[in-house]
Amino acid sequence: MTAIEAVRPDSPATGIVSAAAMSSTELLEQLGTDIGAGLSSGEVARRQARWGLNAVSSHRARLLLVLWHQVRSPLLALLLAAAFVSFFLGERSDALVISVIVALSVGLGAVNEYRAEKAAAGLHDQIHHQTVVIRDGRPSQVDVTDLVPGDILDLRLGDIVAADLRLLEVTGLSCDESVLTGESLPVDKTIDTVPAHTALAELSGCALMGTVVNAGSGRGLVVATGARTEFGKIAAGLNTHPLDTEFQVGLRKFSMLLVYVAGALTTSIFVTNMVLHKPVMDALLFSLAIAVGITPQLLPAVVSSSLAAGSRRMSRRKVLVKRLVCIEDLGNVDVLFTDKTGTLTEGHIDFTRAIPAADADPDSVLRWGLLCTEHSGEPGDIVGGNPLDQALWNAPEVKAQQSALASYTRLGVLPFDHQRNMVSVLVRDSAGRSTLITKGAPETVLQRCIEVPAAAREALAAEFAAGNRVVAVAARPARDQQPPTTRDEHDLRLVGLLVFLDPPKTDAAAALRRLATLGISVKVVTGDNPAVASKVCRDLGLGKGVLTGAEVDALDDAALALAIPATTVFARISPAAKARIVRVQRLSGGAVAFLGDGVNDALALHAADVGISVDSATDVAKDAADVILLEKNLDVLADGVGEGRRIFANTIKYVLMGTSSNFGNMFSAAGASVFLSFLPMLPSQILVNNLLYDTSQLAIPTDQVDEEQLRRPSHWDIGFIRRFMIFFGPLSSVFDFLTFAVMLGIFHAGPMEFRTGWFVESLATQTLVIFAIRTRRIPFFRSRPSVALLLAAFGVVAIGAVLPATPLAHTLGFSPLPGLYFAALAAMVVGYLVLIEIGKRIFYRMAAVTVTPRRRRYSTSRSLRRRAARFSTAATRSASVAAYT
Template sequence: MTGAELTTAVVAASPVADVLRRLDSSAAGLSAAEAAARLARHGPNAVRTRHVNALAVLGRQLRNAVLILLAGTAVVSYFLGDSIQAIIIGIILAASIGLGFLNEYRAERAAAALHGGVRHNAVVRRDGEFVTLPVTALVPGDVIRLSLGEAVPADVRLIDVSGLECDESILTGESTGSEKSPQPVPAGAELAESSDLAFMGTIVSAGEATGVVYATGTGAEFGRIAAGLEERSPETGFQVGLRGFSYLLLQVAIALMVVILASNLLLHRQVINSVLFSLAIAVGITPQLLPAVVSTSLATGARQLARAKVLVKRLVCIEDLGDIDILITDKTGTLTDGRISLVDTIDPAGAHSDSVRRLGLMATDVDPETGGVSANPLDAALWESPRARQLVGAVRRIAMLPFDHERRATSVLVDDREGRVLVVKGAPEQVLARCRLTAAVAQATLAALF
């Protein structure tokens, strides 16, 4: 059985060694050459590629009840012999559609460029070493490391687990974290019961693990769901209101036509003249300039927002934005750069201390003996600090208890120059509460910093 034939049920019920054999891989991962060949065969690990479709943008402009009503009015005006009014309405329609199309198409291209600039990485073992690669480069058979806070980049069969829990609510609807284990589950187990698997799109809520990728892109569980959904934006409240107003106008026009036509027939007027007169009344009550006024107003709002560095993808959303009372946003990557860097390490008195930095480096997800890269931004910032490798020196890790949201700390047991040492790294107020020999000035230092 090849990797392409592996199903979630088969992988979940199989021992790790069997899954690795079927994927033609090992715990040491793939070579760069083999990974490149598989990438060409399986394609990138992506659900869909974002493209800007001009026809789709134009279609959104045409799906407007007011424009359809006015287009009908223009046709009726032409057949009534009022070709000048028909031409004027046509020009208004073309200007309104063109203005909306240009603004939204330009915004779509800018959003696509921004989307293309976003890069998500994974820690992958290639040629026996852990390296950081884009998640789109993952292929079946890759061995990856999962750490706290990461989104699982593909469907993974777990190999080694250290307190791993995943938030799988996106797939199963369960609000509590799912505890993971490398032990296979019984055959026929449900998706939510597959404790030896980590699924694309779920979030690591505790612990860490290594695992082998068995499905990527649309072959993953989340990828199949996402690929089956149509990407169509829902109607905004503003669009619903415009559509309701258009239907109201249409109902009023039809009612007037019927009443006027019936009245003229009762007065024994000519049928053709009665029909033409009622149609002329219906055309007259139609607000021909409404689409142009709406498009111009929304385009003006888009330009004002653009000066404030706000990208408007759909003009009709501006009206809903104006109705917002409270806007809540995640600051990471929006108000900040989304990148952590080490500023300083200090002792309880607040003075610079390299020994504190050395202890922090010991308590990261990178083994000082074997090296590698960290998937945890805080740990990565520590290892990117000056002379980090030289500062740690010869240290042998005995055991590690990874960070979780309940303990709010990472614990490592290491053999150092002075002997065996237990290092705890975590939330400072919580760690200090358990330290009995720390100087009293430590609390004042912490209060001054935070």
């Protein structure tokens, strides 16, 4: 058997080490690939049927795993154990009721969390990565999951290698392989064969899935896909938990607060009941029920429902999130760094004219510019690549250049990179003369020219002042027939300037004003010329402060932190400087977002609290991002920010409700158990009360949010939640004790009737108080709840009132209540809501709540953990690895 089998239905896939030991000719023959035409569409379909998708893993909603998340609560386990003991001690009805209630609670939570997981899976299915392959004799863009062994794949700067490749052609190609080897320095690539026993890190003739093209370009033959790649083998053995977001950290801190409160209450109640010589089993069950009662048991379900509903709304608004919890982080943003092209400008770049220098003419400037591209196809046939080159090749003037272009032969290319900001090409004309052509950012090209006419400098300044994008073209005769290197880019003569138009978006100014109303400061970080970026920003009404890359590099972090607030435009900024600006701003407090779509944005996307990219971005940018915009539009981003804040606001409503009313009820239960000769409420009744109450709160995600809550970001404040619980909990207990007095003093209730009366009152007050707590305004008059919340709240109160008159009453330990009780109940509910409204005004006046800026120390481990997590969680697409650091 050969080292590499032909791709047949009964043959295994090749390995990269074996492929590295074979010549390109042998590989092409073994895999049945034509180097010029690639695979045919029919052959691709056959191989896809055999090998499946080129994917390492997929995001799937797993019902059993979701169910396990719900049942692993220690409190639920204790309740089930207590129910089990009760059953064997003869209290079978109590055991059955408790078991049914726990099952219903778990079922409700599982259904809602599963729906959220399904929503997350749907979002992953909408995120795609494209790559350029040769099929049917021409280049085409395909989804990376469609790659098969035998495909010929083009590699360009910033691409994430989508499969394991044996390299066929390279031009200054180097790859960042840190994702696999841990080495931070890029690895130069060749087309040489190496022995089959060579270590993975030494396979210079191969490119491995998940690595990133750091410089140059190349072409390779796919020899392994999906889980059969080296990356796939590593990812399959990882079980890395994604890095927690600020939202998840807040939830965890809140949960710990509840653990402390529940522990203190249950312990004290159990000890008190034992001291009063009450039955041990009753005291144990009552204490456990108190613990469950004070815990917002359906908080995960409410959060999941909010996030799932929010993700669906955001998807309709063309915003996709990789992880649902990132929605809330998006709402926390108060500083946005963004690039200019396609965000503030139309993004549809058009070539407008060529400006000659010295003795040149416009046609020759255009011709040299067309020759100096990494693309070597026909006009209109560019797939991917630099957008300026695409605009140049798609210009109407190109057709007249065809005969002239055909007379030149390309001898070598020095690809574009973000350090040089140039591309150089060596060509030979029909007369045998060789010429080195260099094209790129005017500042860098002009530095390499012997002399620059004053008229050219004036023309360049005028174009920059008009806000146009300009590329300089220079050339010189060349004697060496070898591919150019950076040492050859000298002694050039300016040929002329190529001018491109990318006008500001008509709706960008309105979008910027909308972001300002949301409390978000927008700053432009671009590699473009300062004059061009400033002109666009002035036209859109942004500030005037400008810093260049050189000026940023000259500042230390402390000085840069002081300069950022007064700066609107950061121009000619390198990838490392972008990330540094973001990092310094994060240290100043607040949440920072970065919006970018290029390989030079990957570092900054990693450094930001929320990385935002677009569906048309480079793969490395999309992988580094947390949020994907299906439309590169600041208005779409504003929609996402508003949705994130709406979700957080609704989540906090449930938290405040659960902590205050539950704490109040359980505090009342603890107090009543001291002076009553019987338990004030049976454990099963407490659980039914908690289940009905939580069910009504599942409608909170549909609720409307007051406008002032959307104007600025909000963050978890455990101290505020604790103060809210301590302030409003006792207020609810006031009416609980009033109910006790009514039941004992007026109705002379026995144990069963007492429990029934308190059950109905506590359910009504803690459910209806949502209408006061959900807003700081006057409820109903200045802030109206959603219809779903209205129906859910009043529906649950009605169920609680009717339940004592149903056949379930005896099983649950209820008895019918006199009609006069409901009149007293109505008066107590109204009095309670009035008292809460008064207390609300006092509390917020006293609290003077302010959002304290979050000062955090940035660490590169954050990016490393995010990348590691994506091995297993975001590898929905085979190339989904953010490794460009």
